[in-house]
Amino acid sequence: MSIKKLGEQTLKYKKPPIINSYYSIVGPKEGKGPLGKYFDMVLDDDLIGQKSWEKAERKMMFDASINAIKKSKFKVTDIDFFIAGDLLNQIISSSFAAKDLQIPFLGIYGACSTFCQGLIFGSVLIDGGFANNVLVATSSHFCTAERQYRYPLELGNQRPPTSQWTVTGSGAVVLSNSGKGLKVTYSTLGKILDFGLKDPNDMGSAMAPAAAHTIIQHFKDTGFTPKDYDLIVTGDLGVIGKDIASEIISNQEYDISNVFSDCGTMIFTPSQDTHSGGSGCACSAVVSCGYIFREMEKGIFTRVLIVATGAMLSKASYLQGESIPCIANAVTIESK
Amino acid sequence: MPIFFKTNKEYQQFADKKKPKPPFIKNVINAFIVGGIICSIGQGILNFYTSLGLDQKEANSFTVATMIFIGAFLTGLGVYDKIGKFAGAGSIVPITGFANSIVSPAMEFKKEGYIFGVAGNMFVIAGPVLVYGISASVVIGLIYYILNL
Numbered sequence: 042m043s044i045k046k047l048g049e050q051t052l053k054y055k056k057p058p059i060i061n062s063y064y065s066i067v068g069p070k071e072g073k074g075p076l077g078k079y080f081d082m083v084l085d086d087d088l089i090g091q092k093s094w095e096k097a098e099r100k101m102m103f104d105a106s107i108n109a110i111k112k113s114k115f116k117v118t119d120i121d122f123f124i125a126g127d128l129l130n131q132i133i134s135s136s137f138a139a140k141d142l143q144i145p146f147l148g149i150y151g152a153c154s155t156f157c158q159g160l161i162f163g164s165v166l167i168d169g170g171f172a173n174n175v176l177v178a179t180s181s182h183f184c185t186a187e188r189q190y191r192y193p194l195e196l197g198n199q200r201p202p203t204s205q206w207t208v209t210g211s212g213a214v215v216l217s218n219s220g221k222g223l224k225v226t227y228s229t230l231g232k233i234l235d236f237g238l239k240d241p242n243d244m245g246s247a248m249a250p251a252a253a254h255t256i257i258q259h260f261k262d263t264g265f266t267p268k269d270y271d272l273i274v275t276g277d278l279g280v281i282g283k284d285i286a287s288e289i290i291s292n293q294e295y296d297i298s299n300v301f302s303d304c305g306t307m308i309f310t311p312s313q314d315t316h317s318g319g320s321g322c323a324c325s326a327v328v329s330c331g332y333i334f335r336e337m338e339k340g341i342f343t344r345v346l347i348v349a350t351g352a353m354l355s356k357a358s359y360l361q362g363e364s365i366p367c368i369a370n371a372v373t374i375e376s377k
Numbered sequence: 378m379p380i381f382f383k384t385n386k387e388y389q390q391f392a393d394k395k396k397p398k399p400p401f402i403k404n405v406i407n408a409f410i411v412g413g414i415i416c417s418i419g420q421g422i423l424n425f426y427t428s429l430g431l432d433q434k435e436a437n438s439f440t441v442a443t444m445i446f447i448g449a450f451l452t453g454l455g456v457y458d459k460i461g462k463f464a465g466a467g468s469i470v471p472i473t474g475f476a477n478s479i480v481s482p483a484m485e486f487k488k489e490g491y492i493f494g495v496a497g498n499m500f501v502i503a504g505p506v507l508v509y510g511i512s513a514s515v516v517i518g519l520i521y522y523i524l525n526l
Contacts, residue, residue: 092488093488095488096475143490188485192481192502193481193482193484193485193502194458195452195455195457195458195477195479195480195481195484195485195487196458196461196477196478196481196482196502197424197452197458197459197460197461197462197464197468197469197474197477197481198458198459198461198462198465198469199404199461199462199465200462201399202396202399203395203396203397204397233378234380236382236385236388236389236392237385237386237389238389238392243396246392246395246396249381249392250381250382250388253381254380254381281395281397282398284395285391285392285395289381292381
């Protein structure tokens with residue numbers, strides 16, 4: 042009988058890992074969004090003087106990581122493990138950032154759910170007594186994601202209303218086994234759900250049931266109710282996916298409408314012409330590291346459930362007519 | 378055991394109700410206007426070349442080359458994608474759109490080198506159009522030939 046597992050899918054940390062420091066970097070468009078003033082660094086050029094978009098993305102991840110370590114007052118050598126993932130094939134942004142950081146590295150992939158996946162792995166290592174300090178980072182870049190999953194940037198085509206805009210940015214968190222700060226108390230690992238949706242331009246509707254399932258399972262496993270949370274925020278369902286997830290959850294007799302939001306709908310305004318909102322690994326990472334954690338430290342929120350959502354498709358899978366397998370991983374953060 | 382919905386279809390119908398429909402009428406009007414403007418510019422250029430004394434066949438080739446240049450140039454300046462966002466098929470169907478579909482991947486993949494990057498990806502979007510366009514014209518040519526025997 043495992044002592045730290047609750048119910049079917051949830052982990053309860055015996056000695057909750059501390060969020061020692063966090064750092065967020067975003068591109069110019071995200072900086073102009075409603076959360077612009079919360080981010081640690083807003084780039085004025087999304088190429089950051091690099092020769093390619095891929096190089097720019099890995100530089101963002103490296104800079105976010107190094108600055109998170111600086112903020113924690115640790116030295117790079119004090120960090121036991123670096124856990125990171127991104128959207129690019131073979132997670133090259135993470136591997137190249139890890140090459141420069143020279144911290145023992147665990148590369149992970151959970152599409153846009155990677156941020157929570159990283160927090161879960163990091164927390165497990167710390168609570169398990171395998172590490173004192175773990176650095177978790179994710180990144181995404183609009184231009185690298187567009188060219189990998191969709192079309193060249195200069196192609197004159199139209200984006201459908203259901204499409205979302207990949208967030209350019211990177212978020213990094215240093216988790217520690219001691220010190221002061223926000224705590225990671227519970228994690229709920231999602232199941233892959235797939236209702237046969239195939240449109241890569243409509244990932245919000247594909248991911249919504251996975252998000253709803255993880256949230257409901259979290260309530261069942263922990264015994265929490267929506268009233269126990271000040272904020273339940275999904276990663277990148279967008280306007281349409283959020284609406285669908287909200288209705289599925291209320292159909293299951295849980296009313297989360299007062300506390301429910303989505304990072305993809307928070308990071309951009311409708312006038313920024315992103316259609317259904319933001320997406321990408323960085324979406325939940327920068328909204329958490331920029332906005333949510335700061336507001337928690339100010340006392341605005343005391344318990345938050347971050348539910349990062351991932352659409353686990355590849356170009357090969359959708360061209361071969363496969364549907365989109367989706368996941369949502371949830372992490373509870375508490376300030377008390 | 379099914380989760381939330383009895384079948385995939387039931388969920389898909391539920392989700393479809395939440396999705397906004399693309400503004401078809403507005404898109405069609407935009408496409409008509411921009412497509413019309415591009416064709417009028419083409420006609421103007423054709424008239425110009427004819428007035429220089431070129432015969433119809435030569436003037437046609439010159440016009441096509443000029444329109445391709447304009448499409449490629451506007452792609453390079455980063456303008457054509459903005460026109461395309463507004464006009465949709467209105468700027469994709471004319472030959473300027475064809476130029477855009479070749480120049481945009483060529484620009485995008487320059488970082489991967491001139492052989493496997495630019496040359497390898499240049500026809501990544503236009504390729505299917507060429508393959509099936511040329512194949513269709515061969516088939517129709519054959520049918521035309523047989524009917525006229």
